[in-house]
Amino acid sequence: MQQPHTQQIQTQQPIGIGLAGLGNVGAGVFKHLQSKRTLLRERLGLDLEVRKVAVRDRVRRAAEGFPEAILTERWQDLVEDPEVRIVVEVMGRKEESLALILESIARKKIVVTANKALLAEYGREIFEAATLHGVPVFYEAAVGGGIPIIKALREALVGNHIVSIHGIINGTSNYILTRMQEAGLSFPQALEEAQALGYAEPDPAADVNGWDAAHKAIILASLAYGFWIPADKIYVEGIESLTASDFRFARELGYGIKLLGIIKAASDTQGAAIEVRVHPTLVPEKHVLASVNGVFNAVAVKGNVVGDTLFYGRGAGQDPTSSAILSDIAEAAEALQYPRRNLGFMPHGLYGSCKPLDEILSEYFLQLCVEDRPGVIAQVAGILGELNVGISSIFQPEAEAEGATVPLVMMIHTASHAQMRMALDRIGALECVRKTPRMIRVEHFS
Ligand SMILES: NC(=O)c1ccc[n+]([C@@H]2O[C@H](COP(=O)([O-])OP(=O)(O)OC[C@H]3O[C@@H](n4cnc5c(N)ncnc54)[C@H](OP(=O)(O)O)[C@@H]3O)[C@@H](O)[C@H]2O)c1
Structure with missing residues (x-):
């Protein structure tokens, strides 16, 4: 005999997804939405279907084997299609991505994005629009790739005041620092090696100057403390000036060096100041974060109820990032069935401001x-x-x-x-x- 939820699936229309961007992440999301369609249908009781994919060059993408009928060179087509209920933004742009997200929200389409730079800069505007229209925005892939740290903070740790977050949240810089530490390489040598292995972009600026990690720290801190933190209120220092002698002397003293995102709030009293900073940090060799090596990421969260927790995994790459996006899409599909109050970010006024650097x-x-x-x-x-x-x-x-x-x-x-x-x-x-x-x-x- 069929189970009731199976009958429901058979009678339901698939939920239409619009995918904007078919690059590294977008192609992975497309692939896994096909390969995991049955699994997701069984688990969610909902069928997910990619209806439209926005690309820059339709002919090239069709020649690569993507189904021509769903390709479009206008991202606006995703927004304008009433059957597209969930828009996945993985173009990684600024103006176009923001326009796509805001227009999707205005048309009551749930948004999923991996765009950490955009969220860090425009998170406040995006969630104001989300609140105005009652539309969720999900962004699990924006921090820590496949590590489910956003949902952990939003849901699993919701009953905690977050005392601190310490994160290794940029895999490229962690690879470089690991090689400087283990092989005694200079910064330029380690960077060159990371580029040769495809772990660093030809233009590695945002990874090594700390700003990619800073964008993620802004998102984590905003989520933990309920207000969007302006980028000019945080301290950011990159790894470019570290030398082999820093590593040698640190080791003599029993420390490794990591680029850490550090987020802290001393108390949960009304108006409490928080601190958000990203910089190279001496970490005791015995601490678990000191052994997070290579391109891996890890986020240690201390809550005042749960105590210490640690989240570890691949912080980037097609598959881990796709895994996070699939989870957001699943949550979005459920939100279409059962409206929810938490739209992905719950602003509140408990915490006050960012502590000035000097303090x-x-x-x-x-x-x-x-x-x-x-x-x-x-x-x-x-x-x-x-x-x-x-x-x-x-x-x-x-x-x-x-x-x-x-x-x-x-x-x-x-x-x-x-x-x-x-x-x-x-x-x-x-x-x-x-x-x-x-x-x-x-x-x-x-
Ligand atoms: N890569 C990762 O491991 C990772 C991890 C976490 C988060 N993210 C985030 O995910 C997003 C995407 O990253 P990615 O690595 O996939 O970048 P990517 O490989 O550069 O892909 C971006 C894609 O978007 C397309 N695109 C750009 N503008 C477009 C437009 N107006 N209309 C349609 N398509 C457009 C590009 O087309 P062309 O191919 O023609 O340039 C490209 O295929 C970024 O926000 C990134 O920060 C990435």
């Missing part, structure tokens, strides 16, 4: 190039002492001396960015200090 506290690793003579350490320590900055350890690797100079490496107790800024200005101006001081933040996850 952010951290521990630090300092590397100086100093004259190899007595009295130098006293001068440096004197400045730090005057600014109330404490030194937790200090060492001078004599084996690395070059001519009349030698490195001086220090670990600094918790201090504010403002204190360190003043300290570095004064230390850098000392006659005995030969190069610009190098500072990397240290995280102990306490």
Whole structure:
């Protein structure tokens, strides 16, 4: 005898999907929507059908084997087709993607997007439109590729104040840092290797300057704290200036170096300030994030009810990203059956603002190039002492001396960015200090 839900499937019209973009991600979504159609139908009790695909060159795409009848060079065709109920935006553009998303929302089509750069910049506008029209927008693929971190924050951890999030959320930079750490490569050597292996784009700027990770951090922080965080309120530093000596000295002290997105809110009292930053970070070798290597991503979330959690997986690539998009499409299809209040982002007024950079506290690793003579350490320590900055350890690797100079490496107790800024200005101006001081933040996850 047939189950009731199977009968329902047979009588229901397929749910029409419009796919905008048939690049790396779009082609994967198209492929998996075909190959997983039966599985999804069994699991959801709903049939999903790609009705239209927006491409830039229809002839080329048809020649590649995509069904010509559903290809269009106008993304507007997706919006204008009443049978398209879910629009999947994977064009990765700015103006066109925003226009597609806003027009889709206005026509009550549910939107799925992987466009982290767009969400980071226009998240507020997009969710204002979503609220106005009562239309959900889903974006699981925008952060952490196949790792279900968005749904985890939105649903599984909804009963928690999020104390902190620490994320390795850019696979390209993590690959580069892993190779610098393990093989002693310089930054240019590791980047070249990543490009040769296809892990880095020919233009790697956003991956190595920290901004791809920053876009994801903005999305995670906005979701965790209920207001869209402006990009100019966060601190972003890339990995381009890291040197082999940073890794050597960090290792001597028991640390690895990772590009971390760090998001914190000290309390959940009304108006609490949050901090959002992306920068290279010394991570204790024993911490689980230190062993997240290569192109993998990981996000550690601490909630005040659940405690510590860790999400790990492939942060990019056609299949992991498609997996996240399929889950969004499934959720969108269900939302078409049962209207929902949470439209993908629930704004609220509990948390207030972003903490100014100068007030952010951290521990630090300092590397100086100093004259190899007595009295130098006293001068440096004197400045730090005057600014109330404490030194937790200090060492001078004599084996690395070059001519009349030698490195001086220090670990600094918790201090504010403002204190360190003043300290570095004064230390850098000392006659005995030969190069610009190098500072990397240290995280102990306490
Ligand atoms: N790649 C990943 O692993 C990954 C992971 C997470 C999130 N994402 C996000 O997913 C999105 C897509 O990334 P991707 O790697 O798939 O990029 P991609 O390979 O460059 O694909 C984008 C596709 O969109 C097409 N396109 C651009 N403008 C269009 C327009 N006006 N009309 C129709 N098609 C248009 C491009 O056509 P042409 O081929 O003619 O240029 C291209 O095929 C981006 O927002 C990205 O940030 C990607």
